[in-house]
Amino acid sequence: MYICLTHSPRPLDFSRSSRPFLQDRYKSSNRLSELPEFRSLSKKDSPMWFNNLTVWELNLETLKPTLLHFFKKDYTANHAVIHQDTLIICGNTFFERFDLSSKRSESFSHNWFAGGHTVYFDTITKQFCFSCSSSDAVLFFDPEKKVFTKTFRMPEKFYGYNYALKPIDDVRKHYINNDMQLTHINCCYPCEKGYLTTAFIQGAVGLFDFKGNYQELTSGFLGCHSARTRPGLHGFYFSDSPTGHLYEMSWTGKIMKKISIDCTWLHDTQWVKDDLYLFSLSDKNKLQLWDTKKHSMMWDIDLSSYGNTSLLLSSS
Numbered sequence: 001m002y003i004c005l006t007h008s009p010r011p012l013d014f015s016r017s018s019r020p021f022l023q024d025r026y027k028s029s030n031r032l033s034e035l036p037e038f039r040s041l042s043k044k045d046s047p048m049w050f051n052n053l054t055v056w057e058l059n060l061e062t063l064k065p066t067l068l069h070f071f072k073k074d075y076t077a078n079h080a081v082i083h084q085d086t087l088i089i090c091g092n093t094f095f096e097r098f099d100l101s102s103k104r105s106e107s108f109s110h111n112w113f114a115g116g117h118t119v120y121f122d123t124i125t126k127q128f129c130f131s132c133s134s135s136d137a138v139l140f141f142d143p144e145k146k147v148f149t150k151t152f153r154m155p156e157k158f159y160g161y162n163y164a165l166k167p168i169d170d171v172r173k174h175y176i177n178n179d180m181q182l183t184h185i186n187c188c189y190p191c192e193k194g195y196l197t198t199a200f201i202q203g204a205v206g207l208f209d210f211k212g213n214y215q216e217l218t219s220g221f222l223g224c225h226s227a228r229t230r231p232g233l234h235g236f237y238f239s240d241s242p243t244g245h246l247y248e249m250s251w252t253g254k255i256m257k258k259i260s261i262d263c264t265w266l267h268d269t270q271w272v273k274d275d276l277y278l279f280s281l282s283d284k285n286k287l288q289l290w291d292t293k294k295h296s297m298m299w300d301i302d303l304s305s306y307g308n309t310s311l312l313l314s315s316s
Contacts, residue, residue, distance in 0.1 A: 001272065002316040003056040003065070004080040005280065005287060007307025009049055012282050017265045019242040022222050026201050031179070038163045038174055045177035046114065046134070047092050051077040052307045055087070060273060063289065063298060069100070070306060079118040082316040090119040090130055093172045110148045112137050114171035118226070118312065122190035125210070129195060131188035135171045136181055138188045138195060138208065152195070152212045154183045159202065187226045196227040196236055205238055205249070218253040226312065230271040239269045246277060246292070259292045270313040280310045
């Protein structure tokens with residue numbers, strides 16, 4: 001199994017990484033009223049720091065991790081996956097396709113590719129899907145034709161109204177910052193039912209079907225990240241980041257399991273096999289492997305050699 005993990009050069013700001021802070025930040029019912037004109041927005045609020053990226057091989061028999069690659073990127077690389085020996089890196093305003101054998105690279109972007117958070121390959125439609133927080137949208141890319149094919153935007157019916165974005169509107173140039181976003185979508189994960197999304201501001205997990213119809217599955221987990229499915233779980237799991245909890249939940253929103261660890265910002269979790277999960281602990285800047293059935297940590301890795309804060313995970 002290959003594991004990708006991103007790393008920020010910025011230390012975690014503990015004063016902004018708590019549920020009370022987030023509740024205060026997003027509590028106003030008038031949060032999206034009296035916004036500035038879209039054309040008046042600039043890209044000054046767009047992240048400009050350079051993230052790093054590590055790629056690991058995890059032996060599923062011995063559970064021993066081995067570092068394969070360490071990349072220092074000159075852009076805000078937020079998430080990555082390996083697909084057919086190619087590293088797909090989701091940046092803030094574009095994605096990079098990097099051939100691990102030839103070292104050749106090409107990049108692609110879109111008017112709504114702003115606040116890029118995650119990338120995954122959908123084995124059903126044979127396309128990549130990207131979650132983009134600034135546009136509150138999911139973007140789809142056909143790797144054979146090398147074109148973006150469609151977009152799903154988080155629905156105003158559930159999350160309010162900020163800007164009536166049109167395809168010609170360039171959110172990269174007119175960046176919608178976190179406090180003006182509908183949801184700050186930070187994940188889109190393809191599954192057999194469609195596309196699982198995680199809304200940071202509402203603490204909601206939702207599902208787009210393949211036609212773009214949306215339903216909310218649960219909410220109230222303010223600051224959550226990365227809803228995913230896994231084999232054997234009749235539902236989904238996600239990270240409740242400010243509380244350090246991993247939740248396994250049914251499709252009807254019933255909590256089936258809550259795993260708590262000593263962590264004040266659990267940025268991401270990634271299922272490995274059986275009851276084993278990887279945890280990206282931003283507050284400790286560590287990667288840990290846990291047996292959640294026994295509630296025991298099997299190992300942890302200090303990530304300070306790669307950056308100051310651990311971020312998002314993926315497995316391939």
